[in-house]
Amino acid sequence: MQKLKEEIGRLLAPLVQLEPEEVISLLEVPPETAYGDIAFPCYVLARQRKQPPPLIAGELSKELSGIGGHLWKEASPRGPYLNFHIDPSAYGSDIIQRIRDEGLTYGNTDLGGGANVTIDYSSPNIAKPFGVGHIRSTVIGHSLYLIYKALGYNSIGINHLGDWGTQFGKLIVAFEHWGEEDELLDDPVDYLYKLYVRFHKEAEVDPALEDQARAWFKRLEEGEAEAVDYWNRFRSLSLDNYALIYDLLGIEFQHFHGESHYNDMLEEVIQLAREKGIAVESEGALIVDLEPHGLPPVMLQKKDGATLYITRDLAAAIYRKETFNFARSLYVVGAEQALHFQQLFKVLELLGFSWASQCIHVPFGLIRFKEGRMSTRAGNIVLLDEVLRRSIEMARTIIEEKNPDLNNKEEAARAVGLGAVRFGDLSNDRIKNIEFDWDKVLDFSGETAAYIQYSHARICSILRKVEDTDRKFDPQAVSLLIMDEEAALVKTLALLPDKIIDAAEAYRPSILARYLIDVARDFNRFYHNCPVLASEGLLREGRLLLIDATRQVIYNGLALLGIEAPEEM
RNA sequence: GCGCCUGUAGCUCAGGGGAUAGAGCAACGGAUUCCUAAUCCGUGUGCCGCAGGUUCGAUUCCUGCCAGGCGCACCA
Numbered sequence: 301m302q303k304l305k306e307e308i309g310r311l312l313a314p315l316v317q318l319e320p321e322e323v324i325s326l327l328e329v330p331p332e333t334a335y336g337d338i339a340f341p342c343y344v345l346a347r348q349r350k351q352p353p354p355l356i357a358g359e360l361s362k363e364l365s366g367i368g369g370h371l372w373k374e375a376s377p378r379g380p381y382l383n384f385h386i387d388p389s390a391y392g393s394d395i396i397q398r399i400r401d402e403g404l405t406y407g408n409t410d411l412g413g414g415a416n417v418t419i420d421y422s423s424p425n426i427a428k429p430f431g432v433g434h435i436r437s438t439v440i441g442h443s444l445y446l447i448y449k450a451l452g453y454n455s456i457g458i459n460h461l462g463d464w465g466t467q468f469g470k471l472i473v474a475f476e477h478w479g480e481e482d483e484l485l486d487d488p489v490d491y492l493y494k495l496y497v498r499f500h501k502e503a504e505v506d507p508a509l510e511d512q513a514r515a516w517f518k519r520l521e522e523g524e525a526e527a528v529d530y531w532n533r534f535r536s537l538s539l540d541n542y543a544l545i546y547d548l549l550g551i552e553f554q555h556f557h558g559e560s561h562y563n564d565m566l567e568e569v570i571q572l573a574r575e576k577g578i579a580v581e582s583e584g585a586l587i588v589d590l591e592p593h594g595l596p597p598v599m600l601q602k603k604d605g606a607t608l609y610i611t612r613d614l615a616a617a618i619y620r621k622e623t624f625n626f627a628r629s630l631y632v633v634g635a636e637q638a639l640h641f642q643q644l645f646k647v648l649e650l651l652g653f654s655w656a657s658q659c660i661h662v663p664f665g666l667i668r669f670k671e672g673r674m675s676t677r678a679g680n681i682v683l684l685d686e687v688l689r690r691s692i693e694m695a696r697t698i699i700e701e702k703n704p705d706l707n708n709k710e711e712a713a714r715a716v717g718l719g720a721v722r723f724g725d726l727s728n729d730r731i732k733n734i735e736f737d738w739d740k741v742l743d744f745s746g747e748t749a750a751y752i753q754y755s756h757a758r759i760c761s762i763l764r765k766v767e768d769t770d771r772k773f774d775p776q777a778v779s780l781l782i783m784d785e786e787a788a789l790v791k792t793l794a795l796l797p798d799k800i801i802d803a804a805e806a807y808r809p810s811i812l813a814r815y816l817i818d819v820a821r822d823f824n825r826f827y828h829n830c831p832v833l834a835s836e837g838l839l840r841e842g843r844l845l846l847i848d849a850t851r852q853v854i855y856n857g858l859a860l861l862g863i864e865a866p867e868e869m
Numbered sequence: 870g871c872g873c874c875u876g877u878a879g880c881u882c883a884g885g886g887g888a889u890a891g892a893g894c895a896a897c898g899g900a901u902u903c904c905u906a907a908u909c910c911g912u913g914u915g916c917c918g919c920a921g922g923u924u925c926g927a928u929u930c931c932u933g934c935c936a937g938g939c940g941c942a943c944c945a
Contacts, residue, residue, distance in 0.1 A: 343926090465945060597942060599943060636938095642873090665938085665939090673938090699907095737881090740894090753907090757907095814883065824908055827904080828908070828910080829909085
């Protein structure tokens with residue numbers, strides 16, 4: 301698409317007295333393919349030429365009639381627009397050849413130039429079970445990690461484990477009171493979760509428990525052996541459990557620096573805040589007054605001397621800058637923490653760090669029940685484990701029904717089941733809340749990952765049936781692809797690089813997810829109207845090249861969402 | 870009370886100054902001697918939350934209001 305725009309920009313610029321770049325930025329896609337494939341709106345020229353836009357469009361069309369381009373064949377006026385019509389043969393040839401040449405790297409660009417981008421994602425709280433709520437940060441963050449990598453950035457995935465804080469005090473108190481050793485060993489995370497829920501229930505009647513919890517956390521911060529032992533056990537038991545889920549989902553991180561990692565740096569942060577004169581005592585605690593900046597105050601240190609998570613986040617931000625010298629630092633964390641990040645970035649700025657502006661909160665909405673929000677404390681959450689298991693099970697059932705002869709059913713079921721859950725989270729604008737609904741999670745029809753994967757599998761199926769697998773690009777064969785369905789598919793395939801860039805700039809994998817739905821839809825229309833194997837000669841060859849390119853686009857695109865594209869399902 | 874986010878078809882959601890506002894689901898009807906029907910084609914639906922403003926032009930930008938969600942010092 302970019303190449304086509306450049307060509308139009310070059311030709312049109314001298315005729316309209318604009319720079320080629322300006323022309324390119326004005327170009328838009330018409331609402332109907334019938335109008336044309338790319339349009340130049342003439343409103344901007346109305347003042348300059350003192351003519352109505354439709355007249356200008358007509359004149360430009362005439363001026364261009366003798367010229368023509370490589371990738372387009374005609375520029376027709378329609379109302380105030382000058383519509384360019386792609387030459388399907390030339391354009392298709394250009395795009396398909398490019399996809400063939402670039403293969404697995406088609407869609408990638410080198411915008412990043414190797415610059416570091418840190419991405420904080422997943423970051424579960426130790427000792428709490430992995431609920432469906434946690435999947436959002438995990439899946440969105442990991443996709444952004446992959447997308448930035450595809451743009452030539454050096455992505456650095458950081459799992460900022462919530463492995464410190466008063467919650468550990470709570471767990472220790474709960475375990476001291478009600479803990480059973482064998483139950484803990486039996487199913488650690490589940491048991492710790494039960495203790496956590498029980499703590500909050502009992503604390504409602506007996507508020508003294510909260511004080512005990514704070515005291516235990518204080519002892520932990522002071523490095524008291526008994527507290528540290530508890531912490532170590534709870535932490536490693538939880539990590540073992542998370543490892544299973546990350547493994548299943550294919551999620552990776554370069555760093556597992558949890559909150560506890562920054563303990564040694566907290567004193568320094570507090571010292572710096574004092575030196576800069578932004579930290580003040582208030583009611584026995586140490587706070588930063590952000591009122592002049594229109595924000596509520598933040599607390600760096602409690603009156604008992606223990607720190608809070610923003611203190612650790614400050615230390616972590618500084619550590620990341622010093623260690624990775626990031627060009628951008630992303631925090632893929634729920635929208636409910638928006639204020640926290642505003643405060644965090646503001647304090648960094650007040651501490652004199654100009655790079656505070658490179659820190660970006662990438663927020664997302666809550667996963668809720670119809671009846672209200674999920675709460676770990678109240679104990680009403682849906683476990684991610686269960687969601688993934690049931691989704692894979694459902695996929696297995698459908699495969700059994702539709703494709704009973706399939707060889708590696710288990711592999712396909714896993715790809716489809718996990719893909720469904722992932723896609724459900726990635727396909728809508730991340731800022732919106734999601735209502736958790738089993739029926740929707742387990743539905744594999746319509747705009748779903750299965751739809752895209754299915755398109756991929758069918759292409760693979762066709763390609764398997766061809767005797768000569770050693771295909772070469774043939775411009776003549778591709779030039780025969782002039783049916784509407786073929787031209788539409790080619791045009792969509794050309795968009796992958798732009799969509800990856802758009803997704804990265806908006807921090808929205810949903811842009812890419814939606815695009816892949818378009819690819820699959822265009823492919824399915826083609827599939828139903830244009831026989832591949834039953835065609836003959838060069839046309840058959842051209843269609844094989846087209847679907848192979850489609851296969852590549854789907855494969856590459858799904859990969860950036862962290863979704864597998866099985867060859868059979 | 871203050872702040873942030875959201876409001877588009879019956880439901881779930883795309884779109885995001887410009888040409889007749891689009892998909893999926895659900896409903897109904899159709900397509901399989903042929904490459905996997907997890908598919909495709911057809912039918913119907915919209916005060917784009919309400920009221921102002923900016924503009925040649927607003928569903929899109931600005932302001933106010935309404936509704937829902939989420940936050941607002943010793944949790945993370």
